[in-house]
Amino acid sequence: MPWGMLTDWVELIVRWTHVIAGIAWIGSSFYFIALDASLKPHPRLDKRVKGEAWQVHGGGFYQLQKFTVAPDDLPDELTWFKWEAYSTWIFGFLLLVLVYYLNPTLYLIDRDIMPLTPALAAGIGVMSLAAGWLVYDRLCKSWIGRNTARLAVVGFVLLVAAAFGYTHVFSGRGAFVHIGALVGSIMVGNVFFIIIPNQTIVVRDLLAGRTPDPALGAEAKQRSVHNNYLTLPVVFVMLSNHYAFTYGTRWSWAVLAAVFIASFLVRHWFNTKHTGRKPDWWLWPAAAVPMVLAAVLTFIGQPGAMAGAGVVKFAQVQQIVAQRCAVCHAAKPSFDGIDEAPKGVMLDTPERIVAQAPRIYAQAVVAKAMPLGNVTNITEDERNALAAWFQQGASAQ
Numbered sequence: 014m015p016w017g018m019l020t021d022w023v024e025l026i027v028r029w030t031h032v033i034a035g036i037a038w039i040g041s042s043f044y045f046i047a048l049d050a051s052l053k054p055h056p057r058l059d060k061r062v063k064g065e066a067w068q069v070h071g072g073g074f075y076q077l078q079k080f081t082v083a084p085d086d087l088p089d090e091l092t093w094f095k096w097e098a099y100s101t102w103i104f105g106f107l108l109l110v111l112v113y114y115l116n117p118t119l120y121l122i123d124r125d126i127m128p129l130t131p132a133l134a135a136g137i138g139v140m141s142l143a144a145g146w147l148v149y150d151r152l153c154k155s156w157i158g159r160n161t162a163r164l165a166v167v168g169f170v171l172l173v174a175a176a177f178g179y180t181h182v183f184s185g186r187g188a189f190v191h192i193g194a195l196v197g198s199i200m201v202g203n204v205f206f207i208i209i210p211n212q213t214i215v216v217r218d219l220l221a222g223r224t225p226d227p228a229l230g231a232e233a234k235q236r237s238v239h240n241n242y243l244t245l246p247v248v249f250v251m252l253s254n255h256y257a258f259t260y261g262t263r264w265s266w267a268v269l270a271a272v273f274i275a276s277f278l279v280r281h282w283f284n285t286k287h288t289g290r291k292p293d294w295w296l297w298p299a300a301a302v303p304m305v306l307a308a309v310l311t312f313i314g315q316p317g318a319m320a321g322a323g324v325v326k327f328a329q330v331q332q333i334v335a336q337r338c339a340v341c342h343a344a345k346p347s348f349d350g351i352d353e354a355p356k357g358v359m360l361d362t363p364e365r366i367v368a369q370a371p372r373i374y375a376q377a378v379v380a381k382a383m384p385l386g387n388v389t390n391i392t393e394d395e396r397n398a399l400a401a402w403f404q405q406g407a408s409a410q
């Protein structure tokens with residue numbers, strides 16, 4: 014078995030595990046936020062119980078109650094929710110290392126943006142994740158964190174600043190994945206450093222016969238609500254890695270800002286609905302506005318018509334593609350670390366180049382996602398020549 018196939022298998026299994034753990038984590042996060050919102054008080058209930066909810070699922074009825082601080086006695090068996098979060102992060106970080114840090118020249122570094130060395134690029138990546146958590150945690154504990162709206166605005170501005178920063182240091186794709194990793198790390202940091210430790214103190218107090226501090230539960234609740242609102246943009250960022258037009262534009266940081274706003278509004282609609290109140294219908298059209306703007310921003314990044322370029326001969330295109338693309342995109346790639354034509358795209362014969370013209374245009378001209386990390390040093394003139402050839406009809410003449 015070729016070495017490349019083995020590493021692909023490892024990567025696939027790590028990715029699979031990451032996604033499954035993420036589904037379990039997001040699922041329980043959505044579930045508990047919805048459950049919490051739907052709890053209704055009732056005079057018949059114990060005084061320490063915040064409310065009760067009835068649910069039907071899997072052929073039976075559930076009667077759920079929430080003790081806001083804690084019951085007097087702990088049951089022998091208590092289910093904790095933490096490994097969904099931890100394993101999502103652990104496998105996500107492994108994937109980041111496998112795809113980006115072990116192969117930074119391909120996916121993480123774009124020498125046209127910043128000529129980083131591989132070690133420096135990985136170092137910046139890891140340090141930025143740690144710094145992101147520290148800044149966020151300080152913010153929540155400061156006077157800013159005492160008001161939810163104020164915290165949301167400041168947090169949003171800082172996230173957009175981080176996106177702007179990343180897109181000016183890494184390749185578009187590397188920048189996007191780091192925003193996802195940054196927000197994901199903040200979310201798992203909330204579980205690891207705040208929610209679980211606070212709950213552990215409450216349990217210890219109960220066992221020792223002390224009255225637990227309600228502030229511990231309140232802080233855990235605040236962080237779990239943050240996690241709930243941050244879920245949607247993280248999933249978008251992970252998926253957008255497969256859509257070069259999202260990260261391939263000069264305005265990619267603004268695309269992220271738009272996605273954050275839209276996600277917040279949609280999440281808010283659901284969270285209101287779960288309380289049993291009628292959510293504001295206008296939240297949906299309001300969420301569509303930033304998404305349309307995001308789409309417009311990706312169009313603005315498109316090159317204009319190459320009117321003055323003159324007629325581009327196919328021979329010239331063939332030479333560019335042979336020099337800048339075919340080292341990877343061939344039946345037998347010669348580029349180190351690429352064992353088979355990426356995504357099955359082969360650009361090694363005239364017929365194949367012509368057949369793939371729209372994809373060549375999309376990847377090498379519009380999104381500038383190819384050549385990966387511009388490892389083959391394509392020039393701006395060559396990109397313009399590819400653009401003009403495509404716009405003139407992509408002929409084989």
Ligand code: HEC
Pocket residue numbers: 119254255334337338339340341342348351355356358372373374376377383384385388389391
């Ligand atoms: C260093 C190797 C390398 C070079 C050079 C390179 N590519 Fe790629 N290309 C890749 C890899 C790896 C992928 C798969 C990316 C992914 O997994 O999203 C890819 C994907 C693609 C795709 C498919 C994108 C999709 O998502 O459907 C196209 C089209 C493409 N490249 C075109 C080009 C063109 C045109 C050039 C030259 C201007 C080029 N590539 C140069 C490695 C390379």
